[in-house]
Amino acid sequence: MATAVMTSLDTKSSAASRGMSDIRIRNLFIIPTILFLIVFNIFPLIYSLGYSFTDFRASSNAPANFVGLQNYRELLNDPFIWSNFAITAKYVIVSVTGQVIVGFGTAMLLNRDIPLKGLLTTLLLLPMMLSMAVVGLFWKLLYDPSFGIINYALGLGSFEWLSNPDMALYAVAITDIWMWSPFVMLLSLAGLSAVPKHLYEAAAIDRAGPFYTFFRITLPLVAPILMIAIIFRTMEAFKTFDLAYILTSQPTTEVISIRLYKMAFQEWQTGRSCALAYIVLVMVLAITNIYVKYLNKVKER
Numbered sequence: 001m002a003t004a005v006m007t008s009l010d011t012k013s014s015a016a017s018r019g020m021s022d023i024r025i026r027n028l029f030i031i032p033t034i035l036f037l038i039v040f041n042i043f044p045l046i047y048s049l050g051y052s053f054t055d056f057r058a059s060s061n062a063p064a065n066f067v068g069l070q071n072y073r074e075l076l077n078d079p080f081i082w083s084n085f086a087i088t089a090k091y092v093i094v095s096v097t098g099q100v101i102v103g104f105g106t107a108m109l110l111n112r113d114i115p116l117k118g119l120l121t122t123l124l125l126l127p128m129m130l131s132m133a134v135v136g137l138f139w140k141l142l143y144d145p146s147f148g149i150i151n152y153a154l155g156l157g158s159f160e161w162l163s164n165p166d167m168a169l170y171a172v173a174i175t176d177i178w179m180w181s182p183f184v185m186l187l188s189l190a191g192l193s194a195v196p197k198h199l200y201e202a203a204a205i206d207r208a209g210p211f212y213t214f215f216r217i218t219l220p221l222v223a224p225i226l227m228i229a230i231i232f233r234t235m236e237a238f239k240t241f242d243l244a245y246i247l248t249s250q251p252t253t254e255v256i257s258i259r260l261y262k263m264a265f266q267e268w269q270t271g272r273s274c275a276l277a278y279i280v281l282v283m284v285l286a287i288t289n290i291y292v293k294y295l296n297k298v299k300e301r
Contacts, residue, residue: 099183099233
């Protein structure tokens with residue numbers, strides 16, 4: 001009896017010891033993560049919010065003077081800033097729409113029984129594994145009017161893509177579509193593979209056509225995961241900077257991130273640029289909130 005009690009106590013002691021050890025290990029991972037988030041995310045957010053109410057310029061030794069909402073008021077009444085937002089909105093619509101069409105269309109093709117399906121999927125994922133700088137320089141060569149392969153393939157002669165104010169933004173959007181359509185394809189492929197096969201069999205028995213099957217079965221069931229892809233790509237496209245900055249310096253491609261960069265690091269209007277960053281943040285949050293509400297409605301159907 002005594003031996004049984006001792007064994008029970010040893011087991012509890014061992015479990016307690018393991019419990020303490022687990023807590024210590026958990027704290028070992030959580031505490032550095034929380035500290036990292038506070039130092040590199042939350043603190044800069046609060047610090048820049050304070051500067052957004054001042055006339056601080058990082059290039060001068062003058063102290064920051066509190067100006068209240070003046071920076072926000074001037075930015076919201078600046079027609080050039082709204083022009084940058086309009087360019088950004090146009091870029092987001094073209095880029096995300098193209099990615100959804102190309103990505104979802106490719107996923108529909110790959111969802112069939114085709115040879116070398118795994119190899120094709122892997123090759124199609126390669127563009128989004130490259131760095132933005134490499135992709136930008138690569139497409140700059142492709143768009144070159146003298147020896148670029150795009151003009152040669154399309155028979156466009158010496159057509160200017162990146163120096164043409166009307167085409168430069170579309171050229172950047174095409175590059176973004178090429179790079180990030182595989183992301184939409186991957187999520188769409190996961191959604192398509194989860195559609196129950198018996199629904200297609202029932203539709204075939206009822207002699208439903210391909211359009212009816214697509215709009216009544218495939219699209220409604222894949223829509224939630226497709227909405228998640230659209231949310232991610234919209235947020236990223238709204239913040240785009242690298243591709244537009246590397247490919248071209250046209251005024252018609254000056255998206256809001258480039259305007260923010262110039263204001264902060266070329267014109268050294270630090271306080272004003274902090275205010276602009278917060279305006280962009282609020283807009284991205286508002287757009288994301290609209291998408292999430294629509295996503296919840298799609299899930300409830």
